[in-house]
Amino acid sequence: MTLNGHKPNFRRAIDLVTELMALPGKSGQEGRVANYITEKLQAAGVPRAMIRRDAANRRTPVRGDTGNLVFVLPGNIQGPRRLLMAHMDTVPICVGSSPVRRSGFIVSSNSQRALGADDRAGCAVVLNSALEILERGLPHPPVTFCWTIQEEIGLHGARHLNHAILRKPKRAFNWDGGSWEKLTVGATGGYRMAIKIRGIASHAGGAPERGVSAIAIASLAIAELVRGGWHGQICKGSKRGTSNVGSFHGGETTNVVSDDVELKAEARSHDPQFRKRILKEIEKAFVRAAGQIKNNSGQSGSVDFDGRLDYEAFQLQKDDPSVLAAEQAVVKTGGQPVRAVANGGLDANWMVARGIPTVSLGCGQINQHMTGEALDIENFKSACRIGLFLATQAKL
Numbered sequence: 001m002t003l004n005g006h007k008p009n010f011r012r013a014i015d016l017v018t019e020l021m022a023l024p025g026k027s028g029q030e031g032r033v034a035n036y037i038t039e040k041l042q043a044a045g046v047p048r049a050m051i052r053r054d055a056a057n058r059r060t061p062v063r064g065d066t067g068n069l070v071f072v073l074p075g076n077i078q079g080p081r082r083l084l085m086a087h088m089d090t091v092p093i094c095v096g097s098s099p100v101r102r103s104g105f106i107v108s109s110n111s112q113r114a115l116g117a118d119d120r121a122g123c124a125v126v127l128n129s130a131l132e133i134l135e136r137g138l139p140h141p142p143v144t145f146c147w148t149i150q151e152e153i154g155l156h157g158a159r160h161l162n163h164a165i166l167r168k169p170k171r172a173f174n175w176d177g178g179s180w181e182k183l184t185v186g187a188t189g190g191y192r193m194a195i196k197i198r199g200i201a202s203h204a205g206g207a208p209e210r211g212v213s214a215i216a217i218a219s220l221a222i223a224e225l226v227r228g229g230w231h232g233q234i235c236k237g238s239k240r241g242t243s244n245v246g247s248f249h250g251g252e253t254t255n256v257v258s259d260d261v262e263l264k265a266e267a268r269s270h271d272p273q274f275r276k277r278i279l280k281e282i283e284k285a286f287v288r289a290a291g292q293i294k295n296n297s298g299q300s301g302s303v304d305f306d307g308r309l310d311y312e313a314f315q316l317q318k319d320d321p322s323v324l325a326a327e328q329a330v331v332k333t334g335g336q337p338v339r340a341v342a343n344g345g346l347d348a349n350w351m352v353a354r355g356i357p358t359v360s361l362g363c364g365q366i367n368q369h370m371t372g373e374a375l376d377i378e379n380f381k382s383a384c385r386i387g388l389f390l391a392t393q394a395k396l
């Protein structure tokens with residue numbers, strides 16, 4: 001079947017995604033990916049001046065080699081401006097991916113590497129939609145195409161995206177992981193913190209009683225969080241969230257009572273109030289643990305928290321026009337749309353926070369961030385149909 005009379009060139013779409021997945025480009029090193037997309041657009045006749053990069057990479061913690069890439073296409077028919085977007089970076093395990101086709105899937109022939117379909121498949125859906133319009137001269141309302149940087153390390157590209165160059169889209173669609181029928185209409189907010197624990201160093205054999213072990217403080221606190229149900233999956237009455245101490249560094253040698261531990265932890269919940277409660281419980285556990293360990297002169301260690309909100313939770317309205325448009329596109333492609341809420345951040349979190357309600361769609365990625373990552377080709381083709389439909393349909 002065709003959508004709106006337009007059927008994408010699937011062979012070309014698969015070539016694009018295969019080439020994109022083979023390009024190394026972890027967060028902060030998306031330059032080659034941005035160049036590839038730029039060259040394809042130029043080859044389709046887009047003047048270089050219409051393809052812009054913002055300066056987001058100068059404001060992100062990792063100073064990347066490119067900013068977000070934006071191509072603004074004026075319309076030749078009436079209709080609300082729509083934004084099609086996807087992130088260009090992959091997690092580091094994807095660097096060195098060598099995509100090959102295996103029956104209905106694309107996988108990495110290098111089994112030590114993940115494929116990178118997250119999110120080069122999204123990049124390909126957005127790029128393919130642009131190329132179809134340009135090469136075939138399809139009628140289209142105003143469209144903004146955007147490829148973001150540094151999604152995987154904390155949504156930094158979307159956070160620092162220069163919204164002035166997007167030209168105020170009224171509908172917004174973001175392709176990221178998962179099935180083509182899945183529409184992500186909400187996501188948790190996330191908070192990360194560094195926890196610094198200072199103890200008192202002392203000789204572990206000669207005078208252990210004079211020391212205060214930072215490792216013991218950290219361990220007691222984590223044990224208390226686990227026992228109290230505040231670590232990992234958290235269910236308290238009707239409230240839900242997650243927390244994780246994801247890194248633990250400290251100590252040098254066995255003969256010194258360790259005086260310095262640094263932990264990195266995170267907390268997530270759809271409910272900002274509950275997320276704050278989780279953070280409070282984490283802080284309380286560490287402060288209490290620090291008070292429990294004293295040396296022979298009654299001295300104790302100290303704990304310091306340094307945290308920040310990575311992104312706020314969001315939930316789109318039930319009748320949000322972008323959600324309804326995406327549902328319409330899935331139905332027209334022969335699928336059954338499923339609304340979902342993500343347990344992690346998406347570029348959409350920052351788009352929504354900046355006033356652009358954005359629905360996220362999958363494009364066939366399976367087992368993202370793992371060596372077994374695969375791209376389901378039929379699924380990806382459906383996503384390409386949807387991309388072209390959303391880019392060209394006047395009424396959305």
Ligand SMILES: [Zn+2]
Binds near residue numbers: 087119151177
């Ligand atoms: Zn992703």
